[in-house]
Amino acid sequence: MGQIDFTKFREGDTPDATGLNAPYDDLAAVSIEKENTKPNWATRAHFDDTGEKANELFFYDYDGVSAFQTTNTNYQTITNAGNPSRITFPAGTSMDGAHIIRAGASGIIGDIICNTDGDGDGTQDSYNYFSFRLLVTYNVGGGNLTDVIAECGYSYTRRSRLTNDSTGLDSALWWRNFSFSGLWAVPNNNTQIISIELQAKVGPNGGSGNQLDVTRNNINAVLVRN
Amino acid sequence: MSKHYTEKPNVRFSQVKSENLNDNITKTLGEVNGNLNSNNLPVDALTFDKFSSPNRTSITSNATTKLDYEGATQDYHSVRRWNTFEDSNDMWEPVESINLQTENWSTGWNKLVDYGTMDYTFLDFDAKEGILTGNAVIDFHHGLDRIVYQSDDTTFRVFYGFDWWTEWGVFVNDTLVAETSWIYARRITCNIPFKVPVGSQKVKIDLRWRAVTSNAVGTPYQGNPTRPLDIFGAHIWVRNVKR
Numbered sequence: 001m002g003q004i005d006f007t008k009f010r011e012g013d014t015p016d017a018t019g020l021n022a023p024y025d026d027l028a029a030v031s032i033e034k035e036n037t038k039p040n041w042a043t044r045a046h047f048d049d050t051g052e053k054a055n056e057l058f059f060y061d062y063d064g065v066s067a068f069q070t071t072n073t074n075y076q077t078i079t080n081a082g083n084p085s086r087i088t089f090p091a092g093t094s095m096d097g098a099h100i101i102r103a104g105a106s107g108i109i110g111d112i113i114c115n116t117d118g119d120g121d122g123t124q125d126s127y128n129y130f131s132f133r134l135l136v137t138y139n140v141g142g143g144n145l146t147d148v149i150a151e152c153g154y155s156y157t158r159r160s161r162l163t164n165d166s167t168g169l170d171s172a173l174w175w176r177n178f179s180f181s182g183l184w185a186v187p188n189n190n191t192q193i194i195s196i197e198l199q200a201k202v203g204p205n206g207g208s209g210n211q212l213d214v215t216r217n218n219i220n221a222v223l224v225r226n
Numbered sequence: 227m228s229k230h231y232t233e234k235p236n237v238r239f240s241q242v243k244s245e246n247l248n249d250n251i252t253k254t255l256g257e258v259n260g261n262l263n264s265n266n267l268p269v270d271a272l273t274f275d276k277f278s279s280p281n282r283t284s285i286t287s288n289a290t291t292k293l294d295y296e297g298a299t300q301d302y303h304s305v306r307r308w309n310t311f312e313d314s315n316d317m318w319e320p321v322e323s324i325n326l327q328t329e330n331w332s333t334g335w336n337k338l339v340d341y342g343t344m345d346y347t348f349l350d351f352d353a354k355e356g357i358l359t360g361n362a363v364i365d366f367h368h369g370l371d372r373i374v375y376q377s378d379d380t381t382f383r384v385f386y387g388f389d390w391w392t393e394w395g396v397f398v399n400d401t402l403v404a405e406t407s408w409i410y411a412r413r414i415t416c417n418i419p420f421k422v423p424v425g426s427q428k429v430k431i432d433l434r435w436r437a438v439t440s441n442a443v444g445t446p447y448q449g450n451p452t453r454p455l456d457i458f459g460a461h462i463w464v465r466n467v468k469r
Contacts, residue, residue: 004255009244023251030258041263048273054299098282100295100302102463104361104417120372126318129413151310152415153317153365153458159385160369160411161320162454167383168372179417181361183293183304183463185284203318226277226297 002033054226058196060087061218067110068200068214075133075199078214086197087219093193095186100224103134103149104181105198107217114156114172115208120163126203128155130212134219136184137194144194150182156210196221230257289313289321290346293463301466303351307344308365308459317458320367326439326453335395335402335434338364338460347460348432358398359421360464362433367413367456368392387411392437392455396420396462399430408438413456424466431462 004026009015030036062080070076078085095101118124133151137144157170186193198219202212230253234246280297289312295302309315322342324331329341338344368390375382391408396418404420439453 003259006251006255008248008252011244013244015242015244015247020247023255027255027258032258032262035260036258037262038260042267042272043264043269045269046264046267046272048270050270051274054274054277054297096279098280098295100282100293102302102465106417126316129318131317148310150363150461151308151317151459152363153413154415155367155369155413158370158388158411160371160387160454161367161413161456163370163372165372165374165383168385170370170385173412178415180363180365180415181417181463182306182363182461183302185282185293224295224297224300224302226274226280226299 002031002035004030054224056223056225058087058089058221058223059218060085060220063216065215069211070200071202071209071211073201073204075135075201077135077197077199078217080217084197085217085219086195087221088195089193093223095191095193095223095225096189097186097191099186101136101149101184101186101193101196101221102181102224103136103184103196103219103221104179105132105134105217105219106177106179107198108215109154109174109176109178110213110215111174112156112172112213113209113211114169115210116205117155117157117159117169118161119166120159120161121166122162124206125161127205127208127210128157128159128161129153129203130156130201130210131203132178132180132198132200134180134182134196135199136196138187139192139194140188140190147184149184149196150180152178152180154178193223230254286312288346289343292346294351300468301354302463303349303466304461304463305347305349306459306461306463307347308461310459320456320458322457324455324457326368326437326455331437333436333438335397335436338433338435338457341457344457344460347462348430349462349464350428350430353424353427353429353466354468355426356424356466356468357421358424358429358464358466360419360431360462362394362396362404362418362420362431363415363459363461364394364418364433365413365415365458365460366392366394366435367454367458368409368411368437368439369413370411371453387439390437390439392435394418395434395436397432397434398422413458415459431464433460433462
């Protein structure tokens with residue numbers, strides 16, 4: 001109920017206690033709803049800016065020059081001068097099943113080494129590629145679980161996946177950036193968000209030892225609650 | 227008006243008139259019946275737990291995942307078709323390959339949704355007045371060809387297509403709002419940020435590409451000519467910040 005009805009007294013009526021109290025009783029019982037308020041009344045000052053937020057931003061940044069190098073064909077967490085590229089959330093960071101996490105990462109691809117970029121006939125597609133992903137670690141009770149928020153791929157050289165001739169090796173593309181982003185749907189109420197980390201791997205390369213090299217990199221994450 | 231005081235007080239030993247009763251009560255109720263405003267709610271009174279809970283839906287069909295999220299202060303909308311998510315493939319397998327030698331395409335903007343299984347990779351939703359801010363993420367490969375030239379006695383093997391490029395644009399209601407530069411031959415994932423003001427209206431967001439490529443020259447060349455524009459994944463997500 002948002003509106004309160006009131007029957008006016010007329011000349012000559014004798015108001016009794018019930019009639020006099022009725023509008024005040026109704027007023028005490030009313031649930032304020034949107035039709036009770038005037039349009040355009042709320043201002044930003046009415047929002048409380050302490051405590052839990054509709055959006056919480058977290059950021060990890062490595063701006064040094066130490067290079068992370070890998071020839072591993074399975075995902076490895078990028079390390080920067082011995083420290084993982086990771087956002088670790090404060091203990092007790094909790095989200096509900098209707099919430100989402102928006103995350104992104106970027107960085108610099110440095111002195112990569114490419115010994116093979118495939119033969120261009122479609123059977124060695126993966127030789128020319130490496131990839132990154134953002135991995136979230138969370139807990140819904142029991143052991144920690146992981147899930148992929150976003151993933152992206154790049155090539156060592158300019159060579160196409162399919163070429164007319166299967167010989168040769170193009171020169172590697174050094175010193176460029178990578179950048180990607182994604183959304184992750186939180187699976188359950190009271191999901192504890194533990195961390196988000198940036199990982200990388202190289203494609204199977206026929207034992208030729210293609211190597212990825214990453215220097216500066218960063219992760220951003222927004223916990224979206226409302 | 228949001229604050230009021232008794233307008234017609236009843237005075238001791240005076241007659242109580244129905245008019246006085248009516249005016250006082252009507253004024254009190256009139257405030258509650260649609261005139262509450264900022265004077266009735268202190269600043270900093272809207273705490274996080276006063277917001278109604280958000281609604282989220284996520285549906286995967288036609289190998290495309292669509293997510294809609296409606297919160298009190300913002301909405302999110304997302305559409306994604308990605309090799310490792312919707313196709314259960316590894317990172318090295320494209321979800322769609324556009325043969326630039328044989329497919330219909332123009333040197334102007336080409337809609338990604340016009341090609342094969344990418345036909346649902348667009349966002350179509352009812353926006354609320356405010357700002358749209360988002361990202362289009364595209365993982366693609368348009369690379370060099372390797373060809374063989376043969377003259378009378380000599381064979382040349384060369385990479386070909388150093389001047390080929392691809393460009394991607396984000397279109398909101400058919401208006402270009404963000405684009406990459408010319409991207410020369412390679413596989414790359416592009417994160418294309420965009421931001422536009424929006425009213426309470428229907429909004430459609432899609433990705434489009436344009437490219438320069440060419441046919442191999444030299445006679446005869448070896449093998450089958452191919453000019454693939456490989457798509458490994460496309461994802462458009464947008465945040466609707468509501469006023």
